[in-house]
Amino acid sequence: xxxxxxxxxxxxxxxxxxLDRPTVHNAFDEHLIGAITDxxxxxxxxxxxxxxxLAGRGKSFCAGGDLAWMQRMAGFSEAENLADAGRLAEMLxxxxxxxxxxxxxxxxxxxAGGTGLVAACDIAVASEHxxxxxxxxxLGLVPATIGPYVIRAIGARAAQRYFLSGxxxxxxxxxxxxLVHELCTADELDARVASIAQALLAGSPDxxxxxxxxVAALTNQPLSPQLIDDTCRRIAIARAGADAREGIxxxxxxxxxxxxxxxxx
Numbered sequence: 028x029x030x031x032x033x034x035x036x037x038x039x040x041x042x043x044x045x046l047d048r049p050t051v052h053n054a055f056d057e058h059l060i061g062a063i064t065d066x067x068x069x070x071x072x073x074x075x076x077x078x079x080x081l082a083g084r085g086k087s088f089c090a091g092g093d094l095a096w097m098q099r100m101a102g103f104s105e106a107e108n109l110a111d112a113g114r115l116a117e118m119l120x121x122x123x124x125x126x127x128x129x130x131x132x133x134x135x136x137x138x139a140g141g142t143g144l145v146a147a148c149d150i151a152v153a154s155e156h157x158x159x160x161x162x163x164x165x166l167g168l169v170p171a172t173i174g175p176y177v178i179r180a181i182g183a184r185a186a187q188r189y190f191l192s193g194x195x196x197x198x199x200x201x202x203x204x205x206l207v208h209e210l211c212t213a214d215e216l217d218a219r220v221a222s223i224a225q226a227l228l229a230g231s232p233d234x235x236x237x238x239x240x241x242v243a244a245l246t247n248q249p250l251s252p253q254l255i256d257d258t259c260r261r262i263a264i265a266r267a268g269a270d271a272r273e274g275i276x277x278x279x280x281x282x283x284x285x286x287x288x289x290x291x292x
Contacts, residue, residue, distance in 0.1 A: 049085025091139025143173025
C-alpha cells in the first residue's frame with residue numbers, strides 16, 4: 028500500500044481512508060488508483076473495521092482523472108488503455124461492493140471520477156459548497172467507468188442531461204438528484220459523518236452486508252463482469268481518440284478546444 032498517496036485513520040471501528048494528493052486536488056493517476064484499491068481491500072480484511080469513510084485532503088474531495096496521466100494514456104495501445112481502464116473500474120467496483128458500509132465525506136470539488144467515487148459509496152454527506160459534475164465530454168472523453176454508479180444514484184434521465192452537458196452540479200442540485208443524502212456546513216461535516224457512522228454501528232455487521240446485497244440485487248443494472256468490461260472498452264476507445272487528445276491538449280494550453288467557440292472545459 029502506498030502510504031504517501033492515501034492515509035488511513037482509525038477511530039475504533041470507524042476507518043477513514045483519506046486521498047492524499049492535495050496539490051492536484053486528489054486527482055487520480057495509476058498510482059493513486061492502486062493505493063485506493065489496496066487500502067479498501069485492507070479495510071475489507073480488517074475485522075476491527077465496521078464502517079469506512081472516504082475523504083480527501085486539501086481543498087477538494089477529488090477532481091477526477093489527472094490529465095497528465097490521461098495524456099500519457101492517449102499514446103498507449105488499445106490493450107494498454109483497456110488494462111488501465113480495468114484498474115480504475117476495479118477500484119470503483121471494490122468500493123461499491125465493500126461488505127462494510129461506506130460514507131463519502133465530500134467537500135470542495137468532486138468532479139468526473141470524483142463524482143463516481145461519491146456515487147459508489149453507500150451514503151454521501153457534502154458541505155454546502157461542494158460541487159460535482161460529469162465533465163468528461165468537455166475533454167473529448169466519456170463517463171464510462173463511473174457511469175453505472177452515477178446512473179444508479181441519480182437515474183438515467185438526470186444522467187442523460189449531465190453526461191451530455193458536462194454542467195457543474197452544485198451541492199443543492201446534487202441533493203435534489205439524490206447524488207448526496209445530506210448537506211451541512213463545512214464546520215458540521217465531520218460531526219454529521221460521525222453521527223451517521225454511529226447509526227450504522229447500531230446494525231449488525233451481517234445484516235448491514237445483507238442489506239447492501241439486497242439493494243444490489245434489486246437494482247436494474249447489476250454490476251456484472253460484462254458491464255464492467257464494456258465500460259472499460261468505451262473509456263479506452265475515447266482516451267485514444269482525436270477529440271480526447273485535442274481536449275486534453277487544450278486544457279494544458281489554456282485555450283478552447285477546436286470543437287467549441289465558447290466556454291472552457
